Amino acid sequence: MKAEIFSIGTEILLGEIVDTNSKHIAYELASMGIDVFYKTSIGDNEKRLLDAINIAYKRADIIISTGGLGPTDDDLTKETFAKYFNKKLITHKESLENLKSYYKEEYMPKSNLKQADMPEGSIVLVNENGTASGCIIEKDNKIAVILPGPPSECLPMFNKQVKPILQKYTNKVLLSKNLNLCGIGESNASEMIKDLMLSSTNPTIAPYAGNNEVRFRVTASGKTKEEANKILKPTVDKLYNIFDEYIYGEDEQTLQDVIVKKLIKNNMTICTAESCTGGLLASTIINVPSASKVFLNGVISYSNDSKIYELNVCEGDLQKYGAVSEKIAIQMAEGIREKCNSHIGISTTGIAGPTGGTDEKPVGLVYIAISIKGKETFCKKLMLTGDRQKIREKTVHICFSNLLKLI
Amino acid sequence: MKAEIFSIGTEILLGEIVDTNSKHIAYELASMGIDVFYKTSIGDNEKRLLDAINIAYKRADIIISTGGLGPTDDDLTKETFAKYFNKKLITHKESLENLKSYYKEEYMPKSNLKQADMPEGSIVLVNENGTASGCIIEKDNKIAVILPGPPSECLPMFNKQVKPILQKYTNKVLLSKNLNLCGIGESNASEMIKDLMLSSTNPTIAPYAGNNEVRFRVTASGKTKEEANKILKPTVDKLYNIFDEYIYGEDEQTLQDVIVKKLIKNNMTICTAESCTGGLLASTIINVPSASKVFLNGVISYSNDSKIYELNVCEGDLQKYGAVSEKIAIQMAEGIREKCNSHIGISTTGIAGPTGGTDEKPVGLVYIAISIKGKETFCKKLMLTGDRQKIREKTVHICFSNLLKLI
Structure with missing residues (x-):
């Protein structure tokens, strides 16, 4: 069984919104064993939509369309599919009641009434989160599933009402x-x-x-x-x-999820001392909901002074080796760990660019260090490419992948 | 002039990623006066891509495609367009150099070499942010613009290299x-x-x-x-x-760009003391290239202990008002400013969720404070919605928009 996904709306073609519906629908179809070979975005235009329907049914059995079910004149998805299938639109009682209950005592614009008109003989999908009903039309082995555009309406309708019906068509x-x-x-x-x-x-x-x-x-x-x-x-x-x-x-597990989980399990605490990553390392850990159980304290030590006073880095070494060096990375990691009495201290120091590089220490040179209580401090020299943000992201990622090996 | 946008990649049809490239490209085309009537997503499949190319050129003059320029065998966008236009792929010297410089001394898998093979006679778009060059093929009044898939590579290439060329085709x-x-x-x-x-x-x-x-x-x-x-x-x-x-x-100026620029101009330094934002505030400032001129030091003070020892927060107040309170936000901002002797100290403390909220202090409650030398400390209570990441991002944004008013 092959499906094609339509996202209908001029706002998509003008680049005003990102179509996220089709991602979710495609993902669900894949998990149901329904192949999707094409997705098509079309404007609110009858002729072009009809053309697209004709092309799609040459290569797919089922079209799942989102969008174009609004109350205004330019919304014509339902009308165009009805035309293609040669079906009349007739008022669907339950949809009309849903529409009226949605407006309660407020004034309902007359134009909304058309949202309750559905192709005759179709399976109507009443909208629990809005005014536009959807529908499923089946004729001559062609199926059209017509859904509203707003993700908050489209996706619940697809998951709750459409999936059980599609499941019947697939045998796997x-x-x-x-x-x-x-x-x-x-x-x-x-x-x-x-x-x-x-x-x-x-x-x-x-x-x-x-x-x-x-x-x-x-x-x-x-x-x-x-x-x-x-x-x-x-x-x-x-x-x-x-x-x-x-x-x-x-599946959806991230590296930081796994690290926080493992730290919790091992009853370990962690601290960070960041120079070039400037808080990104701590921020990524802290974005894991249970991070507060393991994360104690972080220092963003951008100036030499703060490296000396906050992290107990040796002033002589700073002058001798420079802030971006193995020596300093190690002292930063050990310094933060000892200061906060945590099990682990991680540090980063490097040149994220775009300026500040020299021949000896070019942009992209980064040192990371991981100090773990009772173990020798791990240190790694990196030569990274990309812009400032990329270099910082890669540094954080490499910190995590090395940390995971060490705990 | 009519264009059609292709997004190519099986991962799009499987619903594993959202195609955001096409939104940006559509937006730019609209602003250049180039009509987009269809967008099509196609998998990494030669036959289906060829079919789609044939259909597209019946209704458009130009195809702009993204994706399928990777090093693996299933990446075949360039090869398929070359076949359609009956062009050979030949090694493009500059692309090869770019590829090699990207890997520097690291081992480059042989499969990557094909990323430097380009259709003969095409305008080659060397990738400043990755290894896959793009290209523009023109033949028989049909134009194909072939771009890499990752947005960080695709969009700069489109904006910097493709737009000026397209501009020539439109007469305005x-x-x-x-x-x-x-x-x-x-x-x-x-x-x-x-x-x-x-x-x-x-x-x-x-x-x-x-x-x-x-x-x-x-x-x-x-x-x-x-x-x-x-x-x-x-x-x-x-x-x-x-x-x-x-x-x-x-244009592309961000709030943090403007703030760093203004701080440099006013010769002011800044420090951060973060609880709920956990480094995101500092990280966002530090992502501005010249931030090192103004950013001194940051503390991620997640535990009560570190608030007391690092930021000189009053232990009694912590017990009386709780860590998420106006009093503590103010003390954190003043504490970091005084400790580092900077002009400005900013703090955040709040409940980013998903757990940890109470009736009195629900998820989304955040206090921010800004202490500026010689001024009364500014403090604001926020009630934010969204998930953990959203709440943290909104907090950072509100810090910046208030800071900008104060400096």
Whole structure:
């Protein structure tokens, strides 16, 4: 079964809004085993919409459209689909009642009435979060699912009302698992399992890169959830064997989620001493809801003075080696840990640019250090590329991936 | 002139990422007077991409595509367009150099080499923010603009390299100025200039909201740059008159850019003491390249202990009023300022959630304080909505918009 997703609205074509509905719908369809080969955005224009419908039904069985169900004259999605399917629009009683109850005693503009007119013979989807009903039209093996545009109306309608109906059309269940890797690039990781990826059809393996991380998504299809799970597991196990040292979590888990969880489990506390990352390291940890259980204190030590007074960095070493050096990174990490009496202290010092680099210490040179009670302090020299923000983000990411190995 | 936007990538059709590139590109095309009637998302599949190219050139003169320029085998956008236009791919020297310099001394996977192969005779767009070059192919009155997928690579390439070339195809010059406002909502701001917006056709005025800010974009069209500028100016002046107290900057200027600039000009230094924002405030300031001239030191004071020892907050007040209170916010801001002997100290303390709220102090309650040498300390109570990240971002934004008024 193949589906095509339409997002309808001139505001999308003018770049005034981002279409997020289609992402959610595509994700749900994928998990139901319905293929989506195209998504199309079209303006509020009858002729162009009709053209798009004609093209779509040549390559798909089902169109899921969002948008264009508003009360104004330029909203014509329902009207155009009704025309294509040669169906009359007739007042749908329950939709009309929903519409009236929505306005309660307030004045309802007459134009809204058309939101209760639905194609005859269609399955009407009454809107629990707005005034525009949606509908499902089926004719000659072609299906159209017509949904309102606002995500707060469209997505609940899709999840609650449309999904159970679509499930009947598909005879399979899809299960996916994402494996999240750090410390390895997309090309290298893909290279390592090139043959496995090519030969796997069920389950499939797909790599995704982003935010300095690599993710493999394994998707299995079966008649039941149990069957899909059975098909999924051996490949997931295989990937765990191959990428054991790189996989840090699954699905929506971030590196900082995993670190905070592990720190809580091990009853460990953490402090940060940041120069070039300027608070980004602490901020990323603290964005994890339970971070307050492990995060004690952070210092953004931008000036040499504050490195000396706040972190007990040796003034002589600062002069001798400079603030961006292994020596100072180590002293910063140890300094914050000892000061706050935490289990872990992390530090960053570097040149994030765009200016401030020299031949000896160019933009992108960063030192990170991790001091853990009772262990020798870990320190790493990095040479990073990208703009100021990228260099800072990469530094934070590398801090986390090294910290995870050490705790 | 009509354009169609392609976003290419199986991850889009699987609903794993939201395509935001096409919104930005559509917006820019609209402002250049180029019509966009369709946007299409296609997977990494040669046949389906070829089909889509054939359909698109029946209804548009130019295809602008993003995505599918990665190093792996499934990335085949460039190859497919080259096939459609019957062009060979040949190694582009500058792209190869860019690729190599990106990896510096690190190991470069062989698969990356294909990122330097470009369709013969195309205008090559070397990527300043990544390894994948883009290109522009023109043949038989059909134009293809092929861009990489990651927004951090795609959008600068479009803005800096593609726009000037597209401008030549249109016979008009469009000039835009963005006025960036803070301290006022989109609806209120739009209401204030409703008539002006409706009556203006050249220049046009369009409001955009995002990141807690409102932006008005004024766009004038003329035969020459001078003419467009002449048309633009009176409306910009009018908006400055109306929104004088809200406009903080123009175009790409952020609130933190303006603040750092002003602090440098006034020879003032700043320190931060953060609880609920956990480093985000400092990090946002420090992301401005010249921030090191004004930012001295920051403390992320998450525990009560560190508020007492690091910021000299009164222990009795902490017990009496709680950490999330006006008293403590003020003491934190004054404490950090006095400790570091800076001109300005800013503090945040609040409940960012998702847990930790009470009836009396619910999630979203935040206090911010700004202490300036020789002035009475400013303090503001906020009741914010949204998730943890949103609450923290809004807090930082409100700190900045208040700070700007005070300096």
